[in-house]
Amino acid sequence: MIRTSxxxxxxxxxxxxxxxxxxxxxxxxxxxxVYDSVPTEVHAGLMSAPSHGRYFDRHIKGRYAFRxxxx
Numbered sequence: 001m002i003r004t005s006x007x008x009x010x011x012x013x014x015x016x017x018x019x020x021x022x023x024x025x026x027x028x029x030x031x032x033x034v035y036d037s038v039p040t041e042v043h044a045g046l047m048s049a050p051s052h053g054r055y056f057d058r059h060i061k062g063r064y065a066f067r068x069x070x071x
Contacts, residue, residue: 001015001017002015003015003024003026007052008051008053010052010053011027012026012028013026014026014046016038016043020036021039021040023046024069031068032068033067033068035065035066036066038060038064042059045059
C-alpha cells in the first residue's frame with residue numbers, strides 16, 4: 001500500500017487500498033491504525049479536505065472497525 005504524506009498536526013500519512021477498502025493512517029505520535037470497509041468516497045474526502053485531522057475526527061473516527069497496524 002502506498003502511503004501519502006499529509007499536512008496535518010495530527011496525521012502523518014494516509015494509505016488506501018481500493019480493492020479491500022482498507023485505510024491506513026499513521027499519526028505523528030507513531031501509531032498506525034488500519035480501518036476496514038472505508039468507502040472510496042470517504043478516502044477521497046479525507047485527501048481533499050482542508051483539514052485532514054478534522055475530517056478524520058468527523059467522518060472516520062468511531063465509524064469504522066479498526067485495528068492497530070505496523071509502521
